[in-house]
Structures are given as C-alpha cells and as structure tokens.
Amino acid sequence: MSEPVLATHGLMKSFGALIATDNVSIDLHPGEIHAIIGPNGAGKSTLIGQISGSLASDAGRIELLGQDVTRLRTAARAQAGLGRTFQISALAMEDSVFENVLLGAVAATSGAWSLFMPVARKVALTERAMQALDRVGLAYAKDTRCADLSHGQRRQLEVAVALTLAPKAFLMDEPMAGLGAEGSRNLTGFLDGLRSEAPILLVEHDMDAVFALADRISVLVYGRVIATGTVEDIRASDAVREAYLGESA
Amino acid sequence: MIPERFINASVIAGLLAVPLWALMADEIFTITLTTRAVILALAAVGLNIALGMGGLVSFGHAVFFGIGGYAMGILAFHAQTFAPLELGPLTIEGTKSMPVIWLVATVASALTALVIGLLSLRTTGVHFIMITLAFGQLFFYFTISWSAYGGEDGLSIYVRNSFPDLNTLVPIQFLGLCFAALCLALLLQWRLRNSAFGLALNAARQTPQRVETVGLNPMRLKLLAFVISGAITGLAGALFADLNRFVSPTMFSWQLSGELIILIIIGGVGRLMGPVIGAAIFVTLEHWLGGLTDFWHIWLGVILLVIVLFGRGGVIGLLTGKEGPHV
C-alpha cells in the first residue's frame, strides 16, 4: 500500500469527564474516499475539529503527507494542503458567491497576497475562482449574495471554496446534509470523480451516499473506532450491527 | 433608491462647495467648522477600517487621536521653546513642519495600535470593547498627570505649524490640507476594500473559521487593520491639534471614542463615505442645536436613539435602501 496522505495516531480528546475521542487512529490513502460514520454523539465532530486544527488534542499525532502537523494551527494545516468543508456553512453571508470562492483563490495563490492591488483584476485568481464554481455547477449564481442562497447551494459553495485551495486531502463534514435526493445524487457523482484529484475523508450521515462512494469505512462509537473496512466488511460486521440497531430503532 | 456612488460624489461635491460659498460670502467661521468636520471625518475613516471592515468595536480610538495630537503638541512645544527634547542619550529637535509632525504622529499611533492590538485582539465581543476602553482611560489619566506637557491644562501652540509653500494660518489653505488628507485616506480605504487584504478582512469579520480553513490567520488580518486604522486616526489627531493650536487630555477621553463611533453609525457602518456624512451631520447638529438651547445634549441623545432604533445602516443605508455590513 502507498503512503497515507493523512493519518491520525491515537488521537484523544475529553471534555471534563466525557471522552469524545478515544485513541482514534485512521488513515487516508491517495485516490480513496474514506468515510467515517457513527451514531450521534460518537465523536465525529470532535475528530473533525482535531484533524482540522480548531480543537487541540489531549494526546496523539496527526500527519499530513508525512509531516507532523499536530502542533500546527488551522491556517498552517490548510496551507499544508488540508481542504475542509463545514457541516454548518461557514461562509461570508454578506458577500457574493464569487467573493467567497475568490477568498479561497487568494489564500491559495502565493504572490496574489498584495495589500493594495484590486483583487478583482487579477485574472489568474478570478479564473481559478470561476473554475471552482463551474465544477460544482454554481457559476450561474456567482453574483448572488450568499445569504440569499438555498441550503443546497451553500453546500455546493462550501465544496467550491475547498476546491480553490487545490488541497492534498479533503476533509468533508456532512456535505450531503439537507441536500434532498437529487442534490445528493449530483454531489455523489461529483465527489466520485474528485477522489482521483485528492483523497477525501468524508464524515456523512447519508448511508446511501456512503455506501455508493466509500472505498473504506470506519465506524466511530463512543469515541472509539470499532471497525474499519470495505463496504462489505462493514455490512457484515456484528459489532457495527449491534451499535447501529440499538441506535436506529 | 439612490446608488451609493452618486451619494459619494455628492458628499465630495458638498465638501468642496460649502467652503467655496463661505469664501465668497466671507463666512470664515464656516470654513473653520468645515475643517473640524473634515478632521473628525478623517479620524472616523480610520476607525471605520477597524470597525466597519474588521468588525472591531474599538471604544478606545481616542488613544490614537490623542497620540497624534500630542505628537504635534510635543514637537511644536519644543520648537516654540527652543529646547530640544531629551530622551535619555537621544536629543530630538522640536519642529514646526507639518509633514514631519504627520509622519511622527502616524508612526507613533501605528506602533501604539500594534501593541494595543496584540493585547486586545486576544479577546472578542464585549471584552474587546471594554479593554480598548480601559486603554483609553490609561492614556487619559497618564496625560492628566504628565506635568511636563501641561497635564490637564494641555499645551498651547501659539502659531499653527507650517507646510511648504502654504500659509496654514489662512483658514481655507489649512482646510485644503485637511481635505487632501481625507481624500487620501478615503482612497486608501477604497483600495483596501477591493484588495485581497480587504476581501480576507471582510471575511474574517463574518466568519473567522472560514478564513482559517483557507489558510489565513484572521488575527493577523485584524491586527493589520487595527494598525492602519490607528495610524489614520493618529494623523487626524495631529491635524485636530493644529486646527485648535492646542492639545489636552480630553483628546484621550472615552467620550471622544464614543463620538467617533457615533459619527460612523450616523453615516453608515463600513460605508466609504459613512464617516464623512456622519461628521458633517454631527458638526452641524452641534452648532445648530447648541445655538437653540443649553440642553441640546438631550436632543442629540434623542436623535441618536432614533438612528439606532429605526435607521439601521445610517444615512447611507437609508438613502440606498441597503443595509451595510453587520458588526
């Protein structure tokens, strides 16, 4: 097997007496989609926070492209190649769709970072931003104020901003949430093609999408990874069945 | 609704027309009043960069205004008494030259803003408001008891400082200088807003975590905005001191910080011309209401309340029908 792009080793995080993640070790290899599933409260959000850098880990190590990024801040991890999307959209709501993707393009392109240059005139930047919008199919709405977007459009925009960064690994927090059947299907198709660009660590509730997309699945319950394997392995796992049947009944 | 561009043009035209009229009608005092409005507007343009673009509700911007003022006061004082300023081994000659004074004022304010920003930006929300207020009080009490430069009495500079090839004592010429400074600051803000920095700062105000996940440090963006903001307000302080030929600790007072915020809110937060419109209205009100009644503060209070409660987005918001950025 090739070197993992992203890997965690024994991540721990507790809030007071509550252990949110307990010795989590997962990895993400080139070209794959690795899905993390688990019931509510299993620690998925905490794990995302730890990997992206918004939460400090109590113990454990995170590697990105072989580099130890455990002590780096969010911004540094992003510069190292981690592209994250949010479950609850974190977009500049007062700005246009285009301005939101432009931000990603500006941040990703070294050299464009000049104080006084009117950014809208930098062709390389605007093209990069437009390409990202094109790819998620949101170019038609480029001048719409973000606050006026539908829920689904915001999810698309989240992905588009991550695309502008041309990351080495994607970290996606429930991109399908609230999309509806058609939206889900479109995004599934899109992510399917995206994995060849960079692998995706996908936290998702939508089981249809997960089973359609994932090369591997890890199941997180009470902060622990109780199983990791292919779709078939997970379907067949008794431990997973037990954890889920109790939960989804 | 009226496009913002049209409003901006009208404001500049108005700022030019009023003093021209005053010159024709020999209403010299109107020129002085306009100068006051222009300088206050400049200070508020500075604050607007921190507040409107960066979302930093600084309740201590009087610090920079005061530092600018004292930069002028101290340099001119040493020039007027022909006693150089002794700073340990360093001996600095006083000066009456405006460009030098402006440079010192801007740099000193920027450095102070850097220090205050580094400390204050660790906090957000109400804490940020309060810690900036506390810095203001710190400087206020310091200057009150700083007897070397007049303490609470302040410093009088008998003759206005000079600018090459101009007679700054002629009101219209001094107004021209202040007006030029204001236009430069507005130009700077406009460039900033359309720059990569402005884009990122604007996003950092609304959603810092997004800015982080694209690989930028929102704290550094805000710090830079705070420093630029402080520098501009400092320059305004130096001009204000020259307008009055006087500096005193009241330039550091928390009421002044409050007034700068008021100017911005009256005009429209984050709008390019917001501070200018706000300052024009404020100075007019001050004079017109002050002439009507000794109790004009009551009416000023009522007007402010109405603006906050019913006029979201200030005058520009009202005219354009668009809400401005939220802070």
Next chain:
Amino acid sequence: MKKAVLATAMAALMATPAAAEVKVGMITTLSGGGAGLGIDVRDGFMLAIKQSGRDDIEVVIEDDQRKPDIAVQLADKMVQSEKVDVLTGIIWSNLAMAVVPSVTAQGKFYLSPNAGPSPLAGKGCHQNYFNVAWQNDNLHEAAGAYANTAGYGNSFILAPNYPAGTDALTGYKRTFEGNVASEVYTQLGQTDYAAEIAQIRASGADSVFFFLPGGMGISFLKQYADSGVDLPVVGPAFSFDQGILQAVGDAALGVVNTSQWNKDIDNPVNAAFVEGFQAEYGRLPSLYASQGFDTANLLISAVEAADVSDADAFREALRAADFDSTRGDFAFGPNHHPIQTIYAREVVKEGDVFTNKIIGTALENHSDAYAAECKM
C-alpha cells in the same frame, strides 16, 4: 439662533437704536458639569451691563461645554465671524490656556472673569490680557497666610493631581511658615476621600489645607465631617461658594476659607450688586457672579474713556481700572493681574441658608509671584 443678548435697556426709548460700538464675545460653560460657574459669571456680567443702561455694548454668549476644543472653535468664531473686539467668560484654566494666547495674538482684548493660570501671569503675559479675578495661586497664598496668623504649625495639604492642584499646593507653601506634614495628590474627579482622611488622622498634623473644586470638595467635606477627625480645615473659596455650600450643608459650618470677595464687604457698589442680583435672579450671588459683574464694569469704564478701535488708548483705559469694584478699590499690577486684599471668611448659617462671613484679612494688597517674570 445664537444666544446673542443685546443690552437693550435704553434702546427701547430711542427712535433708532445706535449701532453697538463694542462687541463682546463671552465663551463660558453653560451646559454639562460645572455649568453653575459659567451661569453665575454670565448673570453677573449681564447684570452690570443692564444696570449701566448702555446700548452700545453687544454681548454674544456661547457655551464651551467645558471642552477646550469647543472653546477654541468658539473663539475662532468670535474673531472670524462675529468680529468681536473683546473676549471674556472662560471659567477653567485649561480652556483659558487654549484660547487666550491665540486671541490676544490676534489683537483682541481678553478680560478673564475667573481663570488665572500662572503662565499667563508670568512669561506668557500679554498686553491685551487682563485678569479681573485673581492669579490662580492668590487664594491659596492667602490660605497659607491665614494659617500663620491662626497659629498652625504643621499642615496636611492635598489637591488633585493636575496643574491647578500643583499650583495650589505651591501657593500655600509659598506663604505658610510652618511645617508640611504630608503632601497628597488625589485623582482628578475623585469622589471618595476615606483613604486620604485616614492619612490625615495618622499624620500628626495640626491643620488641613485642601483645594478640591466642585463636587470633589463637597465629597471631601462631608466625609471629613463624618470621620471624627477634628483638625481645623482651611481652603480657598471655591469649595465654599454660594452655589455649592447648600450641598455641603452642616459639614462646612465654621470652616475658614479665603476669598477676595464676600457679600458682606461694606461698600455701596457691593450692596447694590447683592441686592440687584437677588432681585434679578432670585438667588444669592456667588464669588463668580461678583467677578462677572466686576469684569463688565471694568469694560464699561474703558468704553467710557476710550474708543475700542484705538487699541492703545483702550488698553490704557483698561489698565487704569477706573471703576468701582464690588471689592472696593481695584488696581492692576504690572502684569495686568489684580493687586487686592484677600479675606478670611467663615461659613455660617443665616436662617436656612449657608453662607460666608468675613472674619479677617488674610493678605493685604496682594499681588502675585509671577509679575516679575512678565515682560510686556
């Protein structure tokens, strides 16, 4: 729109009102904290104009809100727009320092009805600047002199930490011959003096001198009276003036303070002033009102003697000070500050009203310490 007041007592009788020959700009504090002092100066000044019955003096009155920058702006307005000949009215030293040097440099006359900061009496004196009230140190010097005659030998002295406060303590020490037990600077605007009073109790002093104008003095006196410390207190008149005495109440009774004026100074001008002021405004006049009144009378005497357009003649007329002051004889020293007698007064209760009574003379024909530095 402006609070312009035309002295019109006689104007109504004339067919065509004469154009005002002298235009006076009064910048004083009429709103916010400290407005009481400005209102008294204004009322005293306008009373004198009214009593004179003249219609050739026009007074433009503006409120400085006790802010130096507003005061400067108003001074610009008075000079540039109103084109006044004479300015007056400022209460506070810091505002005076902001306004006076620039207006006198522009050839206008300035008559100070209250503030007398030391720079304007010494090196920064100006031929067009006349102070009708006192040099700031005067009343403190008188307090020191009174302390000598009262036999005090060890004083605890305190004042706020700002220039006028430093001047006050310096002034007291200049004349006081005894020992200074301790010298304390309080915070400007401080309202609680428990800590200082405890220091006084522990200091072993035999007397207390304080300069705490306005609300600070009220707070201090009330707390001092309640503390059980019973050392005698001396202070300048500012904390015992008619306006605030009622707010101090019993706590002030018996305290000796120094003043160049009191309502019981026995001369016809003063009697007429006290009576006229009460009739006009329905309250007892204050020290500040008397200073406003004297300032106006000085101006009137000069207007009678010379034309204001002839600056040299007008200045001479002012310098002659040929008018009847509420304080009796009045004369200017070489730096255009008064040479005058300063009295020791005691706070008494007349019926329901607290007021002052003269108990002696603290300093006779007193000038100030800065006159020698003044080169005119």
Next chain:
Amino acid sequence: MSAILIVEQVLNGLQFGIMLFLMAAGLTLIFGVMGLINLAHGSLYMVGAFAAAWVAGATGSFLLALAAALAAAAAAGALVEMLVIRRLYKAAHLDQVLATFALILIFSEGTRYVFGSFPLFLDIPDCLSGPVTLPGGIQYPLYRLVLIGAGILVALGLWWLTTRTRVGIQIRAGENDREMIAALGINITRLYTLVFAIGAALAGLAGALVGAIQSVQVGMGEPVLILAFVVIVIGGIGSIRGAFIGALLVGLTDTLGGIFLPELFKLFMEGGAATQTGSALAAMAVYILMGFVLIWRPSGLFGSRA
C-alpha cells in the same frame, strides 16, 4: 506607616469595592441574562442619588430617601427597558453601546434641566454619623461600616434570589437558553423588564448610599460606571460571584494603590515628584490590573464565555 492605618485603608478599600459591587451586580446580571451592554447604568445610579436627595430634603427621612431611590431607579429602569432597551436585545453590541450612550446624554441633561446645575444636598442620618472605635483602637466612620454591611446583605440577597427563588431559577434558565424558558411558558418580556428593574434598583441604591457622603451632581454616574465595567470584565461578564470578587479587587487596588504607590516612589525619588508619579500610576492601577487579568484569562476570572 502604622498597622492601624493599613487596617483602616483595607476597610476603605472594602467599602469602595462593595459599593462598586452594587453597580457591577446589576450590569453583570443584565449582560448575563439579556446580553446587553448598558452604558446608561451610571445614569440610574445618578437617578437614585437625586431621588434620595430630593426626598430627604422634602421629608428629612433617610429611610424614605432610600426607598425613593430604589423606587425611582427601578421605575426609570423599567421605563427605559420598555421604551428603548427592549428593542436592543437582538442588536449588535455596537448598537447597544450607541443607544445607551444616547441615554446617558438624555438622562444627564434631563436631570440638569429638572434640578439645575448645582449639586444637591444629601447627608448621613444623625444616628449613623460620626466615628466608632473598633477593636485595636481604630477610629472608623460608622456610616462606612453600615455601607459594608448593607452591601454584603445585598450580595447575600442576590445570591438567595438567583439560587433559591422561582424568579432566580427563571433568570438562570434565561442565561442558558432563551428558547427554553419561552417554551416553558414563562413570560420572557416581563422577566427581562424585571431583571432590568432589579439591576437599576441596585444602581439607585448605590447612588443614594454613596450620595450621602459624596456630591450629588449631574455626571456622578460615569466614573463609577467605567470602574464597574472594569469590575465585571475582571470578574467575568455574567458572573455575580465574579462581580463580587472583581469589585473587591478593584476597590482594594484603587484605595491601597493611592496610598502605597506614592510611598513606594518616595524610596527612590524626590518628595513632590514621587507623590505625583505615584498618584499618576495609582490612577492607572485598576486599568493595568484589568489588562493583566485579561491577558491571563481573556474571559475574566469567572467568565465562561468570551
């Protein structure tokens, strides 16, 4: 410097701190429950003092004066809440700052309009005036001891109110989850008015109590207001316990700083300059304290949220 003097100064610091607590408690309560920054809190302090002075002048009774102060400040608070403040709960801090700044202007000049420009008279009741002798021979004003006692009583009362009563439980629920208490059928509008009135009454009480030993004048509220803000920022905004600790810290720092800093500077500077420098530094001491606390703990000593 004798031990007696130091004990006396500590008492002074405590008394000042406890009066600050009365102001800070209302501020922090209002911020904790409604999320509102109320700059006009100092005006309510002034309203209390003026009401007390006026009633004391008319009736001669200090108790009636205190009652009047409580009633007037609570009424003014409730009125302002219903007319203005209510519209600001959802607004940005910036709007709150501005609107309550406007209220200061209206209150201050309005009071001056009604009562004139000169300070009013309010005195300590006879039965509480004069000093008492404490163990160790310390002479201390009785009234100040009463102030300390009254302040502690109010603090205990507040603690009881917020932890042991129905209203208190609602208030604390409101701090945690606004939707929840609305869902429970509690009239949140009335609860907010009540909380605001309680905070205002505390400020009014402080104004009346302090007014008896200070000057009752327009603008008396703002210096106290700024210190009260320092207190709640140090203590942690929203925490009553924090306000209490913070108030004592600020009270002691301010009082003891004023005494000891000049003495300290006399060790290595010449007399007059030392006193001046020391006093200047003392005036800045509480702000420096606040700066350090915030650098150490950005949300204050007992603050939970930033």
